[in-house]
Amino acid sequence: MPGRRPGRPGPRSAACTVVTRDRLAAAEVLAASYRAHHPGHDFVLLVADGDTAAGDLGLDPDEYFRLVTCHAGADLADVLRPLLLAKLLDRFDVVVLLDPDIEVHAPFEDVSLLAGDHGLVAAAALLAPLPQDGLEPEDVPGVFDGFLAAGQAARPFLEHWAGHARRRPPHRTGPDRRWPELAGGLFDLFVVRDPGLAVGYWNLHERRLAGDPPAVSGQPLRFFAFRGFDPGRPWLLTGDYPERPRVRLSAEPVLRRLCEAYRERLGSAKPVENRFAALPDGSPLTVPMRQLYHEAWLRTERAQHTPGSLDVVADKVPPHPFGDDDGRAFRQWLAEPASPLDAAAGLTRLAAAVWLSRVDLQAVFPHPRGENAAGFREWCSTHGVQEGLLPAWALPAAPPPPVPPVRDFGVNVVGYLTAGLGLGEMARVVRRAIAAAGVPMVSVVEEHSLAGSAPTGLATPDDVGAPRFGVSLLTVNSDFTRLILDSHPDAGAGRYRIGLWAWELEDFPVAMHDGFALVDEVWTPSEFATRAIAAHSPVPVRTIPVPVPDPGPVAREPGATTQFLFIFDFNSTGGRKNPWGVVDAFHRAFPDRDDVRLVLKATGGHRNVPAVERLRRVIGDDPRIELLERYLTVAELDDLYARTDAYVSLHRSEGFGLTVAEAMARGLPVIATDYSSTTEFFGPGHGWPIPCTMTDVGPDWPPYHPGGRWAEPDLDAAAAAMRAVADDPAEARRRGQAAREHVLRTRSTEVAASWMRDRLASAHRTWLASQSAGPPPRHPLVARARRLLRPVRAAARKFRGAT
Structure with a gap:
């Protein structure tokens, strides 16, 4: 019977490992050595990026392709390990999971079968604390290593582990060595302190090898983990800690012979590239692409499972690149803007993600959607391409030039006109007064920048459209003015800009003063706010007679409460x-x-x-x-x-x-x-x-x-x-x-409407005058600076001519 040693009754058991194709040779050595010491047992080798992985795991193909879009290499293998264990427990009573770089030297069925009683069995990575001797490793990531046996009672843990691994950001280069920490306190975990189990570079100082066959402290060496061993550099036990290793091959003849024999069994297999390392068009599937997709997938799922969620997400998971369309939908998703703000700057979703992942780019281009947009686009088209971060189809493009305003009288009202928050309600109040004044108007609705902080399901104005008039009323506070103008550049370019600002304290803070440079005048809803802002403002500040509409009186009859x-x-x-x-x-x-x-x-x-x-x-x-x-x-x-x-x-x-x-x-x-x-x-x-x-x-x-x-x-x-x-x-x-x-x-609305008609008409006249006038006169300080620089420039020209 598969999974049972001849002549011995007991639970059906099997062993397995998960590996990507580039490490297949090591996994085959593991499989052969396990079978040699466990005759009659099954050994399942899952190739994580192989052609049959989805079917072997019983996964829906789209689910599998989403996983391989997010995760690669050992990271992908780690995500699939709990899924494989759960799948095999449908066939076997006990399943042993081994790292692919292990070689088995003696049977350990007696240990693995303990999982039938305990659910989970792990091997201790250390039997005593590491010495504080300045040698490496200085710390061991996790208290268990290399071996896990799971019985039927382990299914809740495997589900928990699978969810944890799948949600982990896909930027790690190795498997999650701390997986057993997930079991502590939540699940029944039996720890075996056998010195012959899970032997590797991290514990050889306490488990010296001797004899032939090798033994550890008089106990047989059950298996050895060659983590970090490179056949191309056989003089090193591991490449993980090459500089100050606690154990050296040159000083350990038994260990040296063990590594040489393992190297021979690995052979000279050539590395095989990950099947999912590139998109169907040949573009590398980069870490920023994987992170973007992973975040979008999980964000969509959270929104779908969170009643009343206000997160702005797609109705479905974004397309993965390995479908029938040769990845076109995935490339289009990466190459489109993630928001109106990105669209206004010509920024693609992938370019924005690259910026977000690089602190150096954020320092050089702090406003890639605004004043630094052109510089960042140039970096993307040069360094971004050279570094392999941005394919040509995902490069940001220069946005179309702003649409010039018409000369007709009217106003663009820009703001959170459909949002259930105070700024949105004040914008709606002012907009209704402008409508009552009979002023032609376009409503420019901003929603995306709210990022789920408020619902945006209120009625959309009938006059929604692109900014077309020469006067824009920006119904957001000073600290959101730049964002609004970056999101809707046509609302600011070549327009007379009025900021509708409120402030609740007696002094307007310095941090808010940057907004003054973005507007031509400020409206406030109260004299209190006007006094606070006007004390610092270089532009006019005026108080709106805010109208209060009549909702009808409350028909409340006296009651007992x-x-x-x-x-x-x-x-x-x-x-x-x-x-x-x-x-x-x-x-x-x-x-x-x-x-x-x-x-x-x-x-x-x-x-x-x-x-x-x-x-x-x-x-x-x-x-x-x-x-x-x-x-x-x-x-x-x-x-x-x-x-x-x-x-x-x-x-x-x-x-x-x-x-x-x-x-x-x-x-x-x-x-x-x-x-x-x-x-x-x-x-x-x-x-x-x-x-x-x-x-x-x-x-x-x-x-x-x-x-x-x-x-x-x-x-x-x-x-x-x-x-x-x-x-x-x-x-x-x-x-x-x-x-x-x-x-x-x-x-009253009538008073407010009259006030706004007059102020908007005055702003329109000022704007018309600015259009017919020539360029603004140069500031006296600028002219003086130019005069002072003339001798310097002349000397520079003379020097260049001499050389």
């Missing part, structure tokens, strides 16, 4: 929004009442887990407080407002305070910190302004500097305001109605 509401985004920083302050005030106001309720409607928590956990800790197990962590439809949001009696915002600062204004427009009384921009439209007649003191921002709340200042609201005063709402609902409704009347009267 008073509900408070706060809506915020963790991406706007929990420290500034201060939701835990709202919870603390609620607890102070109502330590033991059950006729009150607080709803915290939050988004962005998946990217701000520490802040979420801090909030959950403050909430505790209070059943009266609900943390609603998801995006709501318009109908759901309307229903939430309809069940609310008062809106609470104990923010530390706001650039405008859109949710406060929207709550007021719905007729809700507001409890809000009496600081920053909300004071420009909210006061005592509309709710309860909460006094505050100023404090340092402190660490952990970027982009705000730790030394910046913001408000600390008085939580006892906030608690008193909450009690006033709950105890006197009639007064709360009166203030809510006053708030609605005030904000709709002072923040």
Whole structure:
């Protein structure tokens, strides 16, 4: 019976190894030596890059081709090893896995059969710690080596190992020697400390060979691992540590004879190239290509298995290069831009990956999608090709020249117009006001750069298109202005650029000043923000009369429970929004009442887990407080407002305070910190302004500097305001109605539309004038520098003529 030694009953067992074609000779020596000492046993040799590997493993061909696209050489073999073990356990009770560079010198079936009882059996790589003698190796990667026996109980471990190996980034040059570490504490692993097992260069100092046949400490040498042995350099035991080896062949005659005999058995087989080392067109399948494909494959799978994932991924795994189309789809995938930002710079997916993999390129070309795009393209077409990193079909191309704007009056509104975040909502508010003003408009939607931080499924404007007017309104903050212009170069080239910026602290940080060079003027949503930005701005800064649309009043009838509401985004920083302050005030106001309720409607928590956990800790197990962590439809949001009696915002600062204004427009009384921009439209007649003191921002709340200042609201005063709402609902409704009347009267769409029509018309006139004028006059300092350089240049010309 296959797998059973003659005359001995017991579990059916077999041995195996996984090897790539370039190491086939070593694997054949292993197979022959194993069979010689284990007659009647099966030995399975899987050639990882062979023609039948997919069928031998029972893999779907596409699954196999994806694996060989990602992994190569010993790395590929390591990925396939647990798959082979699992497949063989369908036929055998116990399967032994051996490294391909092993030669067997004595049977070890007694050891391998222990796997029938223990599930997993491994051999100790060392019997004692390595000496600290300055010789190599100084450390052994892993406590076990060269040998693994797996029984039926090992299947959960093999599944775990297979997943780990498959997810590992494909840039390693050797197998994962630490595989047994995956078993520790999770799976039953029996360790054999037999000195004749797993003998190799890493433990020969403690396991001296003697005799013929060789023995170790009086025990037979079961097998020897020739890891790193090169038949072309037979004077070295291993090429892994040639400089300071702890054991030298010249001093070990038994070991030397063992290596010579192994060298003869290897023969003079010529190296065979990996079958999957190149694409069907002959282009090398490089490490950046493999990494790109591996990341895309795993990212797609994660998105498919993660409900509600916001990651921007393809609907399916990218095409592998070994299908029926001779790799055309794979090459096209590598040669296309990965994002609109890359497309605008003419950057291919592969060129971007090469840049990302090289620190030196990032230092020389820090902005390959912007101001350094031309230089990086030149590097790709020269050094990138010479180094074999970029085939001709994946070279970045110069993007088409910017489309010149028409002279007609109009505006390009650029930004996150379909995203569920504050910047997107402010952009939509301004866009609606511009539409009400009757100004011709093109909406330029940016989504890709959000990278899954917010949903982008809101309604797309009807006027979406490419920038065509001479004035562009960039509805992102200073730190995203360059990214927007790089993504949509037609929105900036030859246009008059207006930045719609907000800032929440009293001082505009130096880190944000680079944006001034990219715009011709700045709009802000509040006088508070205008004062902060204008103090540093070389361009005009103007305050928009932000309109607040009428959503209709809340038809809330008095009920048995008073509900408070706060809506915020963790991406706007929990420290500034201060939701835990709202919870603390609620607890102070109502330590033991059950006729009150607080709803915290939050988004962005998946990217701000520490802040979420801090909030959950403050909430505790209070059943009266609900943390609603998801995006709501318009109908759901309307229903939430309809069940609310008062809106609470104990923010530390706001650039405008859109949710406060929207709550007021719905007729809700507001409890809000009496600081920053909300004071420009909210006061005592509309709710309860909460006094505050100023404090340092402190660490952990970027982009705000730790030394910046913001408000600390008085939580006892906030608690008193909450009690006033709950105890006197009639007064709360009166203030809510006053708030609605005030904000709709002072923040009308008509006023905003008129303001924007006038400002855009002025910007258009300025732009038209710049088009008809000649080149701008040279700065006096530039002219003076040119005059000073004339003698230097003349001397240089004279010198060149003399030589």
